[in-house]
Amino acid sequence: NAGVTQTPKFQVLKTGQSMTLQCAQDMNHEYMSWYRQDPGMGLRLIHYSVGAGITDQGEVPNGYNVSRSTTEDFPLRLLSAAPSQTSVYFCASSYSRAIGELFFGEGSRLTVL
Amino acid sequence: GENVEQHPSTLSVQEGDSAVIKCTYSDSASNYFPWYKQELGKRPQLIIDIRSNVGEKKDQRIAVTLNKTAKHFSLHITETQPEDSAVYFCAAPDPISGGGADGLTFGKGTHLIIQP
Numbered sequence: 001n002a003g004v005t006q007t008p009k010f011q012v013l014k015t016g017q018s019m020t021l022q023c024a025q026d027m028n029h030e031y032m033s034w035y036r037q038d039p040g041m042g043l044r045l046i047h048y049s050v051g052a053g054i055t056d057q058g059e060v061p062n063g064y065n066v067s068r069s070t071t072e073d074f075p076l077r078l079l080s081a082a083p084s085q086t087s088v089y090f091c092a093s094s095y096s097r098a099i100g101e102l103f104f105g106e107g108s109r110l111t112v113l
Numbered sequence: 114g115e116n117v118e119q120h121p122s123t124l125s126v127q128e129g130d131s132a133v134i135k136c137t138y139s140d141s142a143s144n145y146f147p148w149y150k151q152e153l154g155k156r157p158q159l160i161i162d163i164r165s166n167v168g169e170k171k172d173q174r175i176a177v178t179l180n181k182t183a184k185h186f187s188l189h190i191t192e193t194q195p196e197d198s199a200v201y202f203c204a205a206p207d208p209i210s211g212g213g214a215d216g217l218t219f220g221k222g223t224h225l226i227i228q229p
Contacts, residue, residue, distance in 0.1 A: 033216055040122075040221060041221060042202060042219040042221040042222050043202065043219040045207060045216050045217070045218070058207065058216055059114065059218070090157070100145055100159075101147070101159045101162070102149075105156065106156050
C-alpha cells in the first residue's frame with residue numbers, strides 16, 4: 001500500500017514550457033486535490049475532484065489544468081510555466097469529506113526559470 | 114471563501130513547557146477543524162481534528178479547543194519535546210469546494226521551535 005505517489009519529486013522548467021505532475025493513490029479514495037506551498041503562504045488549493053470525471057477549481061486555479069479519468073489518478077498540468085509557479089506542489093486524497101483526513105504525497109518541487 | 118488566520122508565525126518554547134497556537138476562521142458554517150504537522154522537507158500529516166459538536170478533544174500531549182461563538186480554535190501541546198519542532202497548520206473547510214475535507218483552507222503556518 002503505497003498511499004499517495006507523486007512524480008517527479010524535482011523539476012526545473014523554462015518559462016513557457018508545459019509539464020504534467022503525476023499523482024496516484026491506491027487507497028480507493030474518492031476525493032483528491034492539489035495544493036501549492038509557498039514560504040509564508042501555507043497550503044493553497046489549486047483544483048480538487050470529488051470523483052472520476054468531476055473536477056473543480058480551488059483558490060488559485062489559473063495556469064493549471066486537471067482531469068480525473070480514473071479514481072486512482074489526478075494529474076496536474078502546467079500549460080505555459082511562469083516563474084510565479086515556482087513552488088512545492090502536494091497532491092492529497094481523502095476517503096470522504098465526513099472522515100476528513102487528507103493523505104498527502106511527498107511533494108514535487110518545481111522551479112521555473 | 115473561508116479566511117483562516119493563524120498566530121503566531123513563529124513560537125519558541127523551552128523543552129518541557131507548553132505551546133499554544135491559535136486560529137480564527139470566517140465562515141460560521143464551518144464544522145471541521147484539523148491540525149497538520151509538517152516536519153522539515155516532509156509532507157503534512159494530520160495530528161488531531163475536531164468537529165463542531167464538541168468543544169475540546171485530547172490525544173496524549175496534544176489537545177484542540179474550539180469556540181464556535183468566537184470562531185476560533187487552538188492547538189495545545191504540553192510537555193514539549195524536541196520532536197515537536199515542526200511547522201503546524203490549522204485548516205477549515207473551504208466553502209468553494211462544498212465544505213468538505215477534500216478542499217481545505219489552511220492557515221499560513223506556525224514554526225514551533227523547541228529549545229533544549
